[in-house]
Amino acid sequence: MKKLLTKKNLAALLLIIAIYALLFACDHLGVFNRQSKALLVPIGINIMLAVSLSLLVGFLGELSLGHAGFMSVGAYAGCMFTIHMDLPMAVELPLAMLLGGVVAAVFGFLIGIPALRLKGDYLAIVTLAFGEIIRSVLNNLGLVGGSGGLNGIPKYSNYTIVYVMMVITIIVIANLVHSRHGRAICSIRDNVIASEAMGIPVVYYKLMAFVAAAFFAGIAGVLYGHNLGILKPSTFDFNKSIEILVMVVMGGMGSLPGAVIAAIIITVLPEALRGLSDYRMLIYAVVLIAMMLLNNNARFNSFKQRLFSKRAARQGAQLTKEGE
Amino acid sequence: MEFLAQIINGLSLGSIYALIALGYTMVYGICKMLNFAHGDIIMVGAYTLSVAMSTLHFPPFLSILTSMVVCAMLGVIIERVAYKPLRNASPLAVLITAIGVSYFLESSALLIFGSTQRNVQSAISFPSVQLGELNISGNAIMTLIVTIILMIGLNWFINNTMTGKAMLAVSEDKGAAQLMGVNVNFTIAITFLIGSALAAVAGVLFISSYHFVGPYTGAMPGIKAFVAAVLGGIGSVPGAMLGGILLGLIESLAKAYISTQLADAIVFGVLIVVLLVKPTGLLGKKITEKV
Numbered sequence: 157m158k159k160l161l162t163k164k165n166l167a168a169l170l171l172i173i174a175i176y177a178l179l180f181a182c183d184h185l186g187v188f189n190r191q192s193k194a195l196l197v198p199i200g201i202n203i204m205l206a207v208s209l210s211l212l213v214g215f216l217g218e219l220s221l222g223h224a225g226f227m228s229v230g231a232y233a234g235c236m237f238t239i240h241m242d243l244p245m246a247v248e249l250p251l252a253m254l255l256g257g258v259v260a261a262v263f264g265f266l267i268g269i270p271a272l273r274l275k276g277d278y279l280a281i282v283t284l285a286f287g288e289i290i291r292s293v294l295n296n297l298g299l300v301g302g303s304g305g306l307n308g309i310p311k312y313s314n315y316t317i318v319y320v321m322m323v324i325t326i327i328v329i330a331n332l333v334h335s336r337h338g339r340a341i342c343s344i345r346d347n348v349i350a351s352e353a354m355g356i357p358v359v360y361y362k363l364m365a366f367v368a369a370a371f372f373a374g375i376a377g378v379l380y381g382h383n384l385g386i387l388k389p390s391t392f393d394f395n396k397s398i399e400i401l402v403m404v405v406m407g408g409m410g411s412l413p414g415a416v417i418a419a420i421i422i423t424v425l426p427e428a429l430r431g432l433s434d435y436r437m438l439i440y441a442v443v444l445i446a447m448m449l450l451n452n453n454a455r456f457n458s459f460k461q462r463l464f465s466k467r468a469a470r471q472g473a474q475l476t477k478e479g480e
Numbered sequence: 481m482e483f484l485a486q487i488i489n490g491l492s493l494g495s496i497y498a499l500i501a502l503g504y505t506m507v508y509g510i511c512k513m514l515n516f517a518h519g520d521i522i523m524v525g526a527y528t529l530s531v532a533m534s535t536l537h538f539p540p541f542l543s544i545l546t547s548m549v550v551c552a553m554l555g556v557i558i559e560r561v562a563y564k565p566l567r568n569a570s571p572l573a574v575l576i577t578a579i580g581v582s583y584f585l586e587s588s589a590l591l592i593f594g595s596t597q598r599n600v601q602s603a604i605s606f607p608s609v610q611l612g613e614l615n616i617s618g619n620a621i622m623t624l625i626v627t628i629i630l631m632i633g634l635n636w637f638i639n640n641t642m643t644g645k646a647m648l649a650v651s652e653d654k655g656a657a658q659l660m661g662v663n664v665n666f667t668i669a670i671t672f673l674i675g676s677a678l679a680a681v682a683g684v685l686f687i688s689s690y691h692f693v694g695p696y697t698g699a700m701p702g703i704k705a706f707v708a709a710v711l712g713g714i715g716s717v718p719g720a721m722l723g724g725i726l727l728g729l730i731e732s733l734a735k736a737y738i739s740t741q742l743a744d745a746i747v748f749g750v751l752i753v754v755l756l757v758k759p760t761g762l763l764g765k766k767i768t769e770k771v
Contacts, residue, residue, distance in 0.1 A: 219572065270752065274759050276571075277514060281710045282755055284703070285748035292745040365579040394703065396580055405576045437587035444580035445562055 172323055179315060191427065193315075197383045199423045200318035201376045204325045205215070206403035207412055208372035208420040211329055213401065214410035215338065216365040217345030218271060219280040223373055223400045228392035229263050229290060230256035230374020232300050235309045235381040249312045249382065256378035257371040258477030262369025263290075268363040275348075287397055294389040305388035306381075313383035321379060325372045330412055332368065341365055342410075406447060484614055487729065492620035492689070494728020495627035499682040500705030501712070501720040502634065503675030509651040509715035510671050511567070513574045517558060517581035519702015521676050523589060525551045525683030526693040530600040548680040555676025556669050564665075589695040597694035600687045601615045630681065631721055634674070638717060639763045643670055651715065704731075707751050713764025722762060 179196070182188055188196075205227060212220045234256030238248050265287075270282050295303045340361050343351040352358050381387045389411050401420050407414030425443075429436045450456045489674035500522060507515045528550045562581050566574045606618025638644035646667045649657040658664050686701060687693050704727060712723025730750055734743040754762065 187663045213572070219575070270756055274755055277508075277714065278759060278761075280514075280747060281707065282752055285707065285751050288703070289748045289752075292742060296739070296741040303585055394699075402576060405572055409570075409572065434591060435587075437583060438591065441580050441584035441587055441723050445577055445584065448569075448577040448580065449562070449565055452566050452573055466742070 176316075176319055179319065183315075184431075195424060196315040196428055196448030197313050197318050197379070199420055200315065200322040201380050201383070202400070202403065202419040202423045203322050203416050204372055204376035204379075205400045206407065206415040207326055207329050207402050208369045208376070210366070210404045210407070210410075210412060210415040211333070211341075211365055212369045213404050214408075215333055215341050215345060216362065218275065218365075219277070219401075220283045220369075221280050221394070221397050221401065222267070222283035222285075222290075223369075224285075224392040224394075224396035225266060225287035225290040225395070226260045226370040226373035227377035227380065228294060228387075228389065229377070230260035230370075231377030231381040231387055231392075232294065233259035233374070235306055235387055236300065238264070238310055238312070238382065239306075239308060245310070245312055248310075249317070252382075253375045253378045257374040260374025260377065261367045261371040264366040264368075265363060267370075270365030271362055271366060272359055284397070286392065287392070287394060291389050291392055294392075301387075303389060306385050307386050309381050309383060309385050309387065311385045313379045318379055318383075321375060325375070326412065326416070329368070333412070337361065337364065359464065402444065406444075482486060482736075485616070486732050488616055488620050488624075490729035490732035491725060492623040492728070493732055494708075494725035495623055496682050496685050496689075496724075497701065497705045497708045497727050498724025499627055499678050499685070500701060501632065501709040501724045502631075502717065503679050503715055504706050504709040505712070505717060505720040506647070506671050506675050509717075510647060510668055511563065511574075512565065513571065514578060515563075515675075516578040516702075516706075517585060518675065519698040519700075519705070520582050520585040521551050521555060521594070521679040521698065522683035522686060522701060523693065523698030524554060524585060525680030526600065526687045526697060527589060527593060527598070528680070529684055530598055533601070536587065544681075544684050547684060548677045551680035551683075552673045552677040555672040555679075559669060559672040563679055564668075586695050586699070593695065595695065597692040597697075600693055602693055619685075620623075621690050623689070625684065626681065630678065634678075634717070637674075643667065646732045658675065676705060683711065697729070704747070707748065710761055711751055711754055713761030716761070716763045716765070719761060719763035726762075 180450070183193065205223060209220060209223045212218055212223075233250035237252045237255050241248055241251075243251075264277050265284060267286050271279050274282060294300060301308050310403065333341070340351070340356045341364075343356060344358055344361055348358060399422065403418045406422070407416070407418030426436055426440065429439055488734045500518065503518050504515060507513065507518070511731065512556050525547045526764030528547040529543050532538040532546045533540065538546060558581055563574065566577060566611070592630075606622050608618045609621060609707045638647060646657070646662045647670070649662050650664055654664055657667075680703070682705075683698070686697075695765060705724065708723035708727040709720045710723070711727060712721070730745050731747050732744040738746060758764075
């Protein structure tokens with residue numbers, strides 16, 4: 157068995173605790189005003205969503221436009237559970253999260269099955285269709301409040317719980333990606349035929365990626381519901397799925413730290429632009445287009461490469477100096 | 481009789497979807513990209529029409545022409561500015577850019593016209609026709625006739641003119657077409673021009689039936705038309721026509737006989753079933769994988 161307490165793991169653990177301590181200190185010293193404190197939970201939830209979608213889009217290489225669908229299924233399942241069970245919070249919320257995750261994972265499995273036959277744009281459209289079906293069914297299901305929304309969800313989410321769940325999500329997905337399974341998933345992205353020829357069970361890994369991504373999206377949905385206290389089907393529309401996708405793509409495909417950073421930026425940016433509220437969406441759109449154009453501009457890329465290679469060269473020089 | 485009326489409703493709704501789907505499918509066939517901003521071109525077309533008619537007091541025909549020209553120019557400009565630099569980029573980068581363009585158009589419309597929906601009188605109105613017990617609205621007839629004419633015209637254009645043949649050649653193999661002396665950039669620009677002009681017509685027809693336009697008017701018809709294009713087999717022009725008409729029929733029959741609210745779910749459900757049985761859409765070409 158591999159050693160669990162390596163230097164790298166310890167450093168990661170310290171970083172996790174340090175970030176939490178920083179958040180805790182900022183909260184208690186009154187650094188955050190109400191607005192920025194209210195942003196902490198959505199940031200955590202969006203990071204969970206972005207990281208889980210990253211598994212599908214960045215590592216498996218299948219475009220999913222229905223991530224909000226998984227999120228909404230999990231959210232409704234978990235919130236219905238807490239509304240109808242009268243258990244103490246410490247029991248109720250973990251169970252609700254588990255239930256939400258499992259229900260979403262079941263849907264992930266169901267959507268994963270067509271993914272075995274379809275690929276590329278056709279699969280993207282099936283996931284989009286799935287998201288829309290979920291939304292219009294929820295809109296008409298009296299049991300969960302229909303289009304008026306599901307009210308009276310206890311507001312359990314706070315930044316501690318969300319932070320813990322976020323860290324768990326990142327650790328699980330990062331470990332999955334860097335494991336034997338993760339390498340198999342990446343090989344499917346790079347070349348399906350070759351990986352099939354190497355004896356990788358493509359069906360199994362595709363389904364696994366869908367189930368895992370849906371599971372964590374479901375948990376994020378449960379936390380989302382318990383943060384706002386109300387769930388409306390209209391929040392989980394096509395635009396929400398796109399927003400999550402934008403986080404993944406902006407952070408860089410196949411990069412988990414990138415997804416985390418992009419999730420933070422995309423959650424904070426609209427709030428930071430609140431002063432320009434009328435122009436908010438316009439600026440957002442322009443930033444999106446400009447980033448894509450810059451990222452694919454040969455001149456900008458070579459500039460970036462030079463910048464980074466300089467830094468890498470300097471670091472290399474330092475290392476050799478230390479070695480002497 | 482009721483059933484026949486629903487069929488006609490479905491045909492007219494479906495032909496609007498088909499017109500929008502044509503734009504999606506032509507662009508996909510040539511650039512292999514999903515132009516998500518296409519739905520919002522409908523909205524721009526509708527706004528242009530309403531401004532031309534009620535603010536500038538243009539006669540109806542001139543207003544429609546203006547709307548088509550504005551949309552066609554817009555389509556070409558979007559291609560030039562946003563998509564052309566990304567021609568060799570990953571499909572996802574192009575997709576995100578298209579989404580950015582879509583947000584850009586929506587939020588610009590929101591800034592210019594505000595969030596309240598604008599009431600638009602229809603550009604052309606036909607009297608409704610009474611056939612026995614059956615009452616067919618003039619709009620439905622007009623939509624059907626316009627769509628049929630445009631589709632025949634487009635088919636003729638693609639198969640019989642040099643530019644149309646160039647479009648087919650580029651969609652088959654961009655590199656080879658370039659070697660044969662086809663001007664690829666010009667052909668792509670023409671594709672966007674035609675697609676956007678068709679979207680403008682769809683926008684005009686759409687608001688002559690619904691009479692309202694807002695910044696998000698184009699979003700849902702856009703998604704439905706996209707679904708229609710995939711249903712018919714994306715990249716295939718007859719497929720987009722078939723897919724659009726089928727989608728309209730399914731939607732209006734589902735609304736009439738099953739449930740108004742669940743109609744969308746049924747439409748998308750049919751799509752999933754069709755794709756599971758025939759993964760490349762109804763008329764899509766099967767691409768064999770080569771190692």
